[in-house]
Amino acid sequence: MVSTTCIVLGIPVQEGAGRLGCDMGPSAFRTAGLVTELRNLGYAVEDRGNIAPAPQREVRHPNGAIKALPETVAWTEAISEAAYQASGDGMPIFIGGDHSLSAGSMTGLARRAAKEGHEFFVLWLDSHPDFHTLETTTSGNLHGVPMAYATGLRGFEGFFPAVANPLKPENVCMIGIRSVDPAERSALATAGVTVHDMRAIDENGVAPLLDAFLKRVAAADGILHVSLDVDFLDPGIAPGVGTTVPGGATFREAHLIMEMLHDSGLVRSIDLVELNPFLDERGRTALLMVDLVSSLMGRRVLDRPTQSYRHTPKAH
Numbered sequence: 051m052v053s054t055t056c057i058v059l060g061i062p063v064q065e066g067a068g069r070l071g072c073d074m075g076p077s078a079f080r081t082a083g084l085v086t087e088l089r090n091l092g093y094a095v096e097d098r099g100n101i102a103p104a105p106q107r108e109v110r111h112p113n114g115a116i117k118a119l120p121e122t123v124a125w126t127e128a129i130s131e132a133a134y135q136a137s138g139d140g141m142p143i144f145i146g147g148d149h150s151l152s153a154g155s156m157t158g159l160a161r162r163a164a165k166e167g168h169e170f171f172v173l174w175l176d177s178h179p180d181f182h183t184l185e186t187t188t189s190g191n192l193h194g195v196p197m198a199y200a201t202g203l204r205g206f207e208g209f210f211p212a213v214a215n216p217l218k219p220e221n222v223c224m225i226g227i228r229s230v231d232p233a234e235r236s237a238l239a240t241a242g243v244t245v246h247d248m249r250a251i252d253e254n255g256v257a258p259l260l261d262a263f264l265k266r267v268a269a270a271d272g273i274l275h276v277s278l279d280v281d282f283l284d285p286g287i288a289p290g291v292g293t294t295v296p297g298g299a300t301f302r303e304a305h306l307i308m309e310m311l312h313d314s315g316l317v318r319s320i321d322l323v324e325l326n327p328f329l330d331e332r333g334r335t336a337l338l339m340v341d342l343v344s345s346l347m348g349r350r351v352l353d354r355p356t357q358s359y360r361h362t363p364k365a366h
């Protein structure tokens with residue numbers, strides 16, 4: 051796995067969030083030592099710098115609450131293309147930027163997976179499902195829509211770029227959910243997304259929930275994208291985000307997830323989103339996010355046998 055080249059892509063989009071500051075996220079991840087940490091783990095790292103949005107065109111939607119639609123569309127176009135390219139060259143790590151960036155990353159990665167004949171899966175670590183459509187959002191903040199868009203829900207046509215390879219809702223597993231708007235709740239149930247809220251974590255622990263999903267990814271010979279929103283974490287350990295929700299994942303739960311993901315060998319790409327350095331305290335949230343990436347990329351405390359998820363082909 052250490053022959054993998056990590057491709058760092060800075061995506062300073064902030065228009066999708068309700069407050070400014072996520073445009074400083076890529077700098078904060080770099081300042082917190084992301085590239086050095088990856089190199090110390092033995093990876094080749096190519097930092098492609100920050101990408102820019104595509105040219106803007108005029109788009110207007112009847113839902114007057116929507117903010118920054120032309121900007122978000124322009125970002126989505128550029129990010130999707132960059133994701134498609136980078137995933138052909140190595141393991142993309144998208145450093146945001148607000149969560150609207152995942153509209154681009156997931157669609158570009160899904161296109162790559164389809165081209166390579168792989169089933170595409172997403173692990174969504176967030177307090178929010180971000181499952182609004184352009185019709186249902188009431189805040190109008192477009193970081194609340196990327197999962198609905200990438201799974202091909204109706205209502206984005208003619209506004210956002212067409213989704214050629216929609217992500218199957220049954221290939222999505224959400225963990226950490228604790229803030230869901232009414233329209234999202236019914237849409238999630240209809241779509242058939244696996245949603246593990248904080249209660250599910252409290253009752254079961256993260257390990258069995260994630261284990262079941264990783265087994266499904268492996269059984270389908272799939273590839274896995276991980277989308278990590280800072281607000282997945284408890285605000286007590288990760289204050290640097292505009293949409294804190296109390297009662298989030300602990301330090302230990304988050305590291306356990308990262309270590310299990312590494313053991314699985316299934317992860318092909320990562321989004322690190324919603325870091326707002328303006329709201330952070332001396333970089334502690336940025337440092338914690340980098341620390342979690344290290345665990346996901348293979349830093350470990352002890353040598354221990356790892357659980358193998360890949361099926362060995364049956365001889366016949």
Ligand SMILES: NC(=[NH2+])NCCC[C@H](N)C(=O)O
Pocket residue numbers: 148149150178180182187188189190191193194229231279281293324
């Ligand atoms: N990526 C995020 N932080 N999303 C928060 C979304 C919150 C709320 N559901 C909204 O649509 O406004």
Ligand SMILES: [Mn+2]
Pocket residue numbers: 149176178180193279324
């Ligand atoms: Mn989110």
Ligand SMILES: [Mn+2]
Pocket residue numbers: 176177178279281282293
């Ligand atoms: Mn969130």
